[in-house]
Amino acid sequence: MNVDLFDFHLPPDRIALRPAVPRDAARMLVVGAHGRHDALVRDLPGELRAGDLLVFNDTRVIPARLEGRRGDARIGATLHKREGPRRWRAFIRNARRLRDGDRIEFGHDVAAVASDRAEDGSLALDFLGDEPVELLLGRAGVMPLPPYIAARRPTDARDADDYQTMFADRPGAVAAPTAALHFTPDLMRRLGETGVGHAMLTLHVGAGTFLPVKAEDTDAHRMHAEWGRIDAGAADRLNAARAGGGRVIAVGTTSLRLLESACGEDGRVRPFEGDTTIFITPGHRFRAADGLLTNFHLPRSTLFMLVSALMGRERMHDAYAHAIADGYRFYSYGDACLLLPKS
Known part of the structure; x- marks a missing residue:
């Protein structure tokens, strides 16, 4: 149709x-x-x-929206689907600044390596370290409000509930x-x-x-x-x-x-x-x-x-x-x- x-x-x-x-x-x-x-x-x-x-x-x-940097480039990531214990498929803002193997620093001692770009533009993020990814997201992530809300106001403490x-x-x-x-x-x-x-x-x-x-x-x-x-x-x-x-x-x-x-x-x-x-x-x-x-x-x-x-x-x-x-x-x-x- x-x-x-x-x-x-x-x-x-x-x-x-x-x-x-x-x-x-x-x-x-x-x-x-x-x-x-x-x-x-x-x-x-x-x-x-x-x-x-x-x-x-x-x-x-989960707090699935992350803001980070690859060098001087600002990178935004919204996790989409878990693919492994430490790997998530993610939609990336400013993805043109990333190549396979690039490391993204999300702050709060949270980092991931990007790879495996798909046809839809998404990338795989492999989170570094030994801590459970849930703990990393709790430190660096924010609630992933829909874009039609996030574009009109910032996420705040109320949104967590x-x-x-x-x-x-x-x-x-x-x-x-x-x-x-x-x-x-x-x-x-x-x-x-x-x-x-x-x-x-x-x-x-x-x-x-x-x-x-x-x-x-x-x-x-x-x-x-x-x-x-x-x-x-x-x-x-x-x-x-x-x-x-x-x-x-x-x-x-x-x-x-x-x-x-x-x-x-x-x-x-x-x-x-x-x-x-x-x-x-x-x-x-x-x-x-x-x-x-x-x-x-x-x-x-x-x-x-x-x-x-x-x-x-x-x-x-x-x-x-x-x-x-x-x-x-x-x-x-x-x-x-x-x-x-x-x-």
């Missing part, structure tokens, strides 16, 4: 620079098969029913699964009282999630690989929920993509561990999930293509036009959208 079909105009003042306080005070646009209505995230228990199962991504964002979900447990993501940022312990308690359950999976979100689609046709776009895991217990809970008549509602596109990666033609989710490069566009037959809670996404992005696949492109353009006109806040720190394709 032509990528232009997924374009729309978003006024810059609709981009949220801070999350709602409290988190579940964010607005929520509910889009169903036959209409839409405005609500708040804290209204979610009333939009779901007993037996439904929410699926959260328990990845934890704001850009982490309440479920964050397994370090490895370089971008937050932002739909889950809206959840609070009180909201989870009320969902439980309503009879809505939950399950956990892990998908370590990579920096590729922010890259624009440069191809003119979706068939020419290549997704970056991201590592994910669904254990046997979670798979059993997912399959049991649907067998009992409940709906599986993915919280975030990361959860949905991993569910679809792990689901067979029979609609059953299998345990999964490994990389996924799934690219969901209109025409995809969803097998694992019955709905999605997500934020509002960038024009021409793979994520807007995903929600268009779930709900229909025209319906999503109409929903986004309403959200823009009605003052909804967009992107990572913005408001939510509950998508229920079946009545």
Whole structure:
């Protein structure tokens, strides 16, 4: 499909620079098969029913953005995907100043050697020394805010908490699964009282999630690989929920993509561990999930293509036009959208 079909105009003042306080005070646009209505995230228990199962991504964002030098050249690095105990694939600012074997000094006694330039322009960084890389990043790294936020304000101490979900447990993501940022312990308690359950999976979100689609046709776009895991217990809970008549509602596109990666033609989710490069566009037959809670996404992005696949492109353009006109806040720190394709 032509990528232009997924374009729309978003006024810059609709981009949220801070999350709602409290988190579940964010607005929520509910889009169903036959209409839409405005609500708040804290209204979610009333939009779901007993037996439904929410699926959260328990990845934890690491301080994956680094600023350093190679000689006199300033080098910026955003880690993307772990490739070994001390090796990370990274997107590099000012990469033209680097050659294989160059050493980058990131300060705080943290250094890495660059090599293995890929077609997408990324480089491998091998961190020097014996300390765990996690400790090195804790000294030299900062929270990797999305570029549409980082370009408008500096990262600060608040972001260390704001850009982490309440479920964050397994370090490895370089971008937050932002739909889950809206959840609070009180909201989870009320969902439980309503009879809505939950399950956990892990998908370590990579920096590729922010890259624009440069191809003119979706068939020419290549997704970056991201590592994910669904254990046997979670798979059993997912399959049991649907067998009992409940709906599986993915919280975030990361959860949905991993569910679809792990689901067979029979609609059953299998345990999964490994990389996924799934690219969901209109025409995809969803097998694992019955709905999605997500934020509002960038024009021409793979994520807007995903929600268009779930709900229909025209319906999503109409929903986004309403959200823009009605003052909804967009992107990572913005408001939510509950998508229920079946009545």
